[in-house]
Structure formats: structure tokens, C-alpha cells
Amino acid sequence: xxxxxxxxxxxxxxxxxxxxxxxxxxxxxxxxxxxxxxxxxxxxxxxxxxxxxxxxxxxxxxxxxxxxxxxxxxxxxxxxxxxxxxxxxxxxxxxxxxxxxxxxxxxxxxxxxxxxxxxxxxxxxxxxxxxxxxxxxxxxxxxxxxxxxxxxxxxxxxxxxxxxxxxxxxxxxxxxxxxxxxxxxxxxxxxxxxxxxxxxxxxxxxxxxxxxxxxxxxxxxxxxxxxxxxxxxxxxxxxxxxxxxxxxxxxxxxxxxxxxxxxxxxxxxxxxxxxxxxxxxxxxxxxxxxxxxxx
Amino acid sequence: xxxxxxxxxxxxxxxxxxxxxxxxxxxxxxxxxxxxxxxxxxxxxxxxxxxxxxxxxxxxxxxxxxxxxxxxxxxxxxxxxxxxxxxxxxxxxxxxxxxxxxxxxxxxxxxxxxxxxxxxxxxxxxxxxxxxxxxxxxxxxxxxxxxxxxxxxxxxxxxxxxxxxxxxxxxxxxxxxxxxxxxxxxxxxxxxxxxxxxxxxxxxxxxxxxxxxxxxxxxxxxxxxxxxxxxxxxxxxxxxxxxxxxxxxxxxxxxxxxxxxxxxxxxxxxxxxxxxxxxxxxxxxxxxxxxxxxxxxxxxxxxxxxxxxxxxxxxxxxxxx
Numbered sequence: 001x002x003x004x005x006x007x008x009x010x011x012x013x014x015x016x017x018x019x020x021x022x023x024x025x026x027x028x029x030x031x032x033x034x035x036x037x038x039x040x041x042x043x044x045x046x047x048x049x050x051x052x053x054x055x056x057x058x059x060x061x062x063x064x065x066x067x068x069x070x071x072x073x074x075x076x077x078x079x080x081x082x083x084x085x086x087x088x089x090x091x092x093x094x095x096x097x098x099x100x101x102x103x104x105x106x107x108x109x110x111x112x113x114x115x116x117x118x119x120x121x122x123x124x125x126x127x128x129x130x131x132x133x134x135x136x137x138x139x140x141x142x143x144x145x146x147x148x149x150x151x152x153x154x155x156x157x158x159x160x161x162x163x164x165x166x167x168x169x170x171x172x173x174x175x176x177x178x179x180x181x182x183x184x185x186x187x188x189x190x191x192x193x194x195x196x197x198x199x200x201x202x203x204x205x206x207x208x209x210x211x212x213x214x215x216x217x218x219x220x221x222x223x224x225x226x227x228x229x230x231x232x233x234x235x236x237x238x239x240x241x242x243x244x245x246x247x248x249x250x251x252x253x254x255x256x257x258x259x260x261x262x263x264x265x266x267x268x269x270x271x272x273x274x275x276x277x278x279x280x281x282x283x284x285x286x287x288x289x290x291x292x293x294x295x
Numbered sequence: 296x297x298x299x300x301x302x303x304x305x306x307x308x309x310x311x312x313x314x315x316x317x318x319x320x321x322x323x324x325x326x327x328x329x330x331x332x333x334x335x336x337x338x339x340x341x342x343x344x345x346x347x348x349x350x351x352x353x354x355x356x357x358x359x360x361x362x363x364x365x366x367x368x369x370x371x372x373x374x375x376x377x378x379x380x381x382x383x384x385x386x387x388x389x390x391x392x393x394x395x396x397x398x399x400x401x402x403x404x405x406x407x408x409x410x411x412x413x414x415x416x417x418x419x420x421x422x423x424x425x426x427x428x429x430x431x432x433x434x435x436x437x438x439x440x441x442x443x444x445x446x447x448x449x450x451x452x453x454x455x456x457x458x459x460x461x462x463x464x465x466x467x468x469x470x471x472x473x474x475x476x477x478x479x480x481x482x483x484x485x486x487x488x489x490x491x492x493x494x495x496x497x498x499x500x501x502x503x504x505x506x507x508x509x510x511x512x513x514x515x516x517x518x519x520x521x522x523x524x525x526x527x528x529x530x531x532x533x534x535x536x537x538x539x540x541x542x543x544x545x546x547x548x549x550x551x552x553x554x555x556x557x558x559x560x561x562x563x564x565x566x567x568x569x570x571x572x573x574x575x576x577x578x579x580x581x582x583x584x585x586x587x588x589x590x591x592x593x594x595x596x597x598x599x600x601x602x603x604x605x606x607x608x609x610x611x612x613x614x615x616x
Contacts, residue, residue, distance in 0.1 A: 131310055134599050135592070136550030142557065143588055146576040147321045224437040228558060231439045232573060247443060251562075254447055255458075262447070266440050273435040281431075 013286055020282030026275025034090040041083035042069040046241060054078065060260050073260040075249060081260060085268045087241035091153060092272065095226040096219045098157040099164050104215060106161070107168020112199055112207070114169060115176030126173070129166040137163045138225055145229060151237040156226055164218070171214050175207040182206070209287055216280035220273045227269055243269045296607070303603070307596045314592045315366070318585050319359045349375075362585075371586040376578050381586040385568050390470050391461060392567035396556050398474075398483055399490035404545060407495040411502025411541075412534060415510065418503075426499070433496025438555040442489040442562040449485060457482050459564040486563040490555055494548060501544055505537040512536075539606075546602030550595050 005011060014020050033040060056078040059065055072081035114122040132140065141159035148155065179185065180203070188202045227244030229235035236242045243265045250261025329346045337345070346352045350361065365372065371381045414423040436444070450458035462482035464473045473479030509515060510533055518528045557569030564570065568587065575583040 134547060134550055134595055136548075136554055139550050139554035139591065142554060143584075144321070146572070146584060147318060147581075149576075149579060220435065224435075228437050228439050232558065232561060234576060244439070247440065251443055254443070254451055257451075259447065262443060266444065269440065270432075270436055273437075274431060277431055277435050 010286060014282070017282050019278045023275045023278025023280075023282065026271055027279060030089055030272050030275070031093065033086055034093045037083075037086040037090050041080070041086045043080050043083050045079035045084040045087060046239065059258070072264045075246070075261050076253070081246075081264050084241055084246055085243065085265055088243040088246055088265060089268065089272065091236055091240060091242045092223045092226055092269075095153060095156050095160070096222045098153070099160045099222045100215050100219060102157060103161040103164030103218075104168050104211065107165035108172045108204075108208075108211060110165065111169035111172025112176050112203065115173040116180060116199060116203065122173070125169065129169055132163040133166045135163065137221070138228065141225065141229060142232070142234065145234040151235065153236055153240065156229055156235050159229070160222055160225060164222070167214050167218065168211060171210050172207065175210050176203060179203055179207040213280065213284045213287055216276065216283050220276040220280060223269070223276070224273055296604075300600070300604070303600055307600065310596060311589065311592055312363070315363065315585070315589060316359065318588055319355070319362070322581055323355060366589065371589070372582040374575075374580055374583050376575075376580045376583075381582045382590075384583060385571065385586055385590060388566060388568045388571055390472060391565060392556055392560070392569060394472065394474055395483065395486055395490065395559070395565060395567060396552055398487040399556075400494070400545075400552065402487060402491040403494035403498055406491075407498030408502050408534075408538070408541065410495075411499045412506055412529060414499070415503045415506035416529070418507065427503075430496040430499050433492050434500070436492070438489060438493055439558045439562060441492050442486070442559055445485050445489055446562070456485050458485070461566055486559050486565055489562070490552070490559045493555065494545075494552065497548070498541060498545060501541050502537060505540050506533060509533045509537045543602065543606060546598060546605075549598045550591075553591050553595070 038044065056074060056076055060071065060073045060081075070080050070082070072085070074080055075084070110125050114125045137160060140162045141156075144159040144162060145151075145155060184206075185198065185202055188198050193202070226235060227242065227247070230242040230244030231248045233245075233248070235244060238245070246265040247262050247269075250258070250265070253261050329342055329349070329351060343352070350358060353361075362372070369382065373379065374381050374384055377384065410426055414426050417423050446458045449456045460482055461473045462478035462480075463476040464471045464479060465475055466472075473483060515528065515533050518532045523532075553569075556567070557572055559565065560567045560569035561573050568590075571583065572587045574580075575587070
């Protein structure tokens with residue numbers, strides 16, 4: 001991060017938008033919590049030597065019968081809720097960034113080819129994208145995981161990517177079409193740059209900005225989707241932590257008044273997604289060339 | 296227009312064939328249902344007998360071609376678990392799902408568009424800001440969580456609405472309806488709200504954005520200036536044009552709607568198709584899965600086609616060649 005960033009227009013606008021600041025603070029908080037989960041968490045909820053059934057169904061500390069160090073209480077297997085949330089956020093963020101990386105790079109690549117070469121290739125990629133998208137990301141992921149019958153973080157990432165690439169491809173195609181007309185691209189072509197050089201060195205860096213907006217929005221969607229899939233039981237397996245699965249487990253205890261198994265992971269999930277959405281909303285307006293800002 | 300429809304129909308058939316082929320290819324990599332079905336104590340002969348009785352001993356392409364041939368005649372095979380024709384199993388549960396989805400879609404569309412218009416008129420008022428903040432919650436809370444939170448508040452704490460089931464239903468010929476009894480209506484409120492909430496927030500934000508653009512157009516300014524009644528300007532001049540992108544998106548949301556109806560049905564134990572699908576996934580009841588997927592694909596493609604045609608009628612700028 002160099003000095004010029006702090007003098008830039010974006011940083012100036014960012015500081016003046018409370019939603020964006022709060023959103024990114026929440027994001028940073030969750031990233032750090034997920035990254036350092038093994039150090040922060042009082043117990044590793046998936047290490048059987050650390051979990052004891054003696055402590056099952058304890059309420060949060062401030063309630064009657066609450067015990068330290070189980071700040072948010074425990075679940076039916078004696079796992080500390082707070083620790084499980086930290087580990088669950090890890091899964092959420094791994095899946096989130098995994099999809100961003102995989103679907104993002106595939107989409108950017110296809111979109112660039114589509115926009116640059118046009119013609120039949122373009123028609124085919126875009127047609128395929130339309131079709132995949134009208135089935136919706138969540139439905140395809142659910143069908144794929146349902147048929148495959150295998151669970152796990154990698155499977156979830158692949159399942160979401162089946163249609164996840166389309167938004168990136170569409171956005172990239174659009175911005176490629178714009179950049180393609182620029183003088184520097186023609187200049188590069190005139191100097192005899194090969195297509196790969198032209199695409200990767202000249203076109204890609206200049207056409208990439210709108211992709212960041214899609215990524216920010218997508219991160220929120222993917223994290224929600226992972227939780228949904230795990231909630232349904234087709235996401236990550238029982239042996240791995242997930243916010244969605246915690247909520248699924250705690251759901252049956254809601255009727256007996258043991259709300260902490262649902263409300264704490266739910267709160268964490270909502271906070272994370274709202275934080276990302278707040279930031280994404282700001283980024284969309286900031287990077288939108290159509291909206292001129294008052295500042 | 297006619298040529299356009301024919302071409303789209305051919306495309307639909309190609310997509311359906313691709314979907315079914317992909318399903319079949321994926322099943323080759325998935326677990327073997329025969330081992331489960333033959334039971335724990337089956338001998339190798341038993342397993343082989345089950346396999347050949349289901350036609351699963353034939354090569355892949357023979358199975359696929361036979362499936363396509365049967366499917367074209369409306370025969371999608373038998374459920375491994377209940378030994379009933381899968382199409383019958385699914386269609387039996389269709390009314391429950393359609394009633395839920397339609398109710399949710401109506402709530403989402405009416406409330407979403409209405410609130411979107413209100414918010415667009417005074418974008419900086421306290422009311423608009425709080426609605427927008429709530430809509431951020433609406434798009435951020437996943438459907439399954441919304442359902443559980445609604446159950447916690449309205450069924451567990453307040454105890455005013457039932458947390459699961461469909462209540463009393465009445466048989467109207469082939470259609471079993473829950474919308475005409477008081478109990479049935481009480482039961483549909485929570486699941487419909489759950490399913491509607493996300494779409495409502497999306498439609499609200501879309502309407503607001505679209506309205507804010509349209510309201511600055513010259514013909515709207517003219518309409519205000521010549522002193523037309525506000526309601527006429529807002530609804531006749533502005534909203535009509537603002538709705539075009541909203542309707543397109545609403546039509547495209549149908550896939551999402553089906554996916555989230557599956558989630559909603561599981562949470563509320565709603566006796567619909569989605570519930571059946573989730574159960575079939577856990578029972579590796581592949582014929583039911585394939586039938587559901589093909590049916591979902593058919594519905595999605597049909598609705599997309601209808602939306603495209605409607606779009607041409609709504610927007611005179613678009614003519615399909």
C-alpha cells in the first residue's frame with residue numbers, strides 16, 4: 001500500500017461513507033477471526049479429545065448454569081458454540097474465496113475471449129451462460145451435490161462454480177468490448193504483439209475493474225449459499241464445521257427454548273453477509289462510471 | 296415472431312436433452328444405488344438380480360436411450376424406494392408447491408414494487424432509508440435462516456402461527472388445495488413470507504433503481520409540469536416503463552424460486568415437491584431425482600419463453616426477427 005493510495009479519490013470517498021467503513025471493518029474482523037481461529041478459540045470443537053459430553057447443552061455464561069469458558073454456551077455434543085462459529089467462518093470464507101478464485105478466473109478468461117474474438121465463440125459462450133444462469137446457481141449446486149452424493153468443501157466449491165462463472169464472463173465481456181476500442185490496444189497490435197501478450201498484458205489489467213464489484217457481491221451470495229447447502233445436509237460433511245450445519249443442529253432445540261445454538265451462528269452469518277454487502281454496495285457506486293460523485 | 300418461437304422451442308429441446316445426458320453421466324460417478332436397495336444381507340446373486348431388474352446392468356448408452364424413449368411418452372420410471380411411478384409421486388405434490396410459490400411470488404411482487412415506488416419518490420426520507428436498510432437485511436439473510444427466525448418469533452415465542460405442515464386441505468378434483476380453509480391459510484403465512492422475503496428485497500431494490508432513472512426522464516417531468524394528478528404520473532407514466540426491467544428479472548428468478556422453495560419446504564415440512572427431492576437425495580432415489588430435475592428444467596424453460604414473448608409485447612422497442 002503506497003502513499004498515493006491514501007491521497008486517492010477512492011480513499012477519500014471511502015472514509016466519508018459510514019456504510020463502507022463499517023462493512024469493511026466487519027469483513028476484516030471476520031477474516032482475522034477465521035485466520036487465527038485455532039489461537040482464539042478456547043477449544044477445537046472437531047478434536048474429540050478436547051470435547052467432552054459433560055458440558056453438553058450449557059447456556060451462555062450470563063445465564064443460569066452458564067460456565068466459563070463457554071461464552072456462548074455449548075451444543076448437544078458439548079462443543080463450544082463460540083469456537084465452532086470461528087471454525088465455521090473459516091469454512092465459509094474458504095468456500096467463498098475458493099469460488100471467487102475458480103469461477104472468477106474461468107469467467108474472466110471466457111469473457112475476455114468472448115469479447116475479444118466475438119463471432120461464433122462469443123455466441124456459444126454467452127448462450128451457454130444464459131442457459132446455465134436461468135437454472136440459477138443455487139438450484140444447479142443443489143442438483144449437482146444431490147446426484148454426486150459426496151460431501152466436502154471442494155465439492156461445494158465445484159458445485160457453486162458450475163454457474164458461478166457466468167456473471168464474471170458477462171461482466172468481463174462487456175468491459176473487454178469497451179477496452180478493445182482503445183487506442184493503446186490498437187497501438188499494441190500495430191507493434192505486432194501476439195494475442196496472448198495483448199490479452200494478458202494490455203487488455204486484462206484495464207478491463208478488470210468491474211470484476212471487483214461482481215466479486216464483492218458474489219462473496220456474500222456464496223457464503224449464504226454454502227450455509228444453505230450445509231443446512232440441507234448436502235454441503236460440508238458432519239465432521240467439518242459450518243455455520244449452516246450448526247443452525248440445522250440447533251433448530252430442533254429451538255422448541256425447548258435453547259435458542260443459543262441457532263441465534264449465535266445466525267448472528268455471525270448475518271453480520272458477515274451484511275458487512276460484505278455494505279462494502280459491495282459502496283464499491284458498485286464508486287466504480288460505476290455512470291454515476292458521478294458529488295465530491 | 297413465429298420463427299422466433301419455433302427456434303426457441305428447438306433450443307429448449309436441446310437444453311432438455313443436455314440436462315438429461317449430464318444427469319446420466321454424473322450418475323456414473325455417483326454411488327451405486329443397487330447395494331443399498333438389495334439390503335444389508337444380500338448375496339452377490341441378489342445384487343445382480345436387483346441390478347438386472349432395474350436395467351442397470353445394461354451399458355450406459357442403452358440405459359440413456361431407453362430413458363429418453365420412455366420419457367418422451369411421459370414415463371420416467373419407478374422410484375427405487377416407494378416403487379411408484381416417479382412422475383405420479385412428484386405431480387401429487389405439485390399443488391402444494393405451486394400454491395406456496397405463487398403466494399410468495401404475489402407477496403414479493405406486490406409489496407416489492409409498491410415499496411420500491413414509495414422509496415424512489417423520497418429517497419432521502421427517514422422512512423425510505425429504514426426501508427432500504429431492511430432490504431439490505433432481506434438480501435443478506437439466507438432463506439433457511441429467515442424461515443427459522445420466523446418460526447422462532449411467531450411459532451415459538453408468540454405462539455400465534457403453526458410452525459410446520461400444511462393444515463387442512465380440500466380436494467378439488469385432482470388439485471388438493473390448502474388455500475380455502477382457515478387452517479390452511481394460517482399454515483401458509485410463515486412459509487410464504489420466508490420464500491417471499493428475498494425476492495421482495497430484490498424487486499424492491501430493482502424497482503427503486505429503475506424508478507429513480509425514469510423519474511428524471513423528460514416525459515415524466517412534463518407530466519408533473521402540466522399538472523397531472525400525482526397518482527397518474529407515478530403509476531401510469533413512470534411505473535409502467537420502470538416495470539419492464541423488473542418483470543424481466545422477476546421471470547428470470549424462477550430458478551432461484553424453485554431452489555428456495557426446496558429450502559422452505561424442508562424447514563416447514565411442507566408436503567411439496569422440494570421436500571420429496573431432499574428426501575430422495577438422502578435415499579439415493581435417482582429416478583425421482585432425474586424426474587424432478589427434468590420437470591424443473593421444463594418449468595424454467597417454459598417460463599423463460601413466456602417472459603421473452605411478454606417482453607416483446609410490453610416493450611415495443613423490441614422485435615424478435
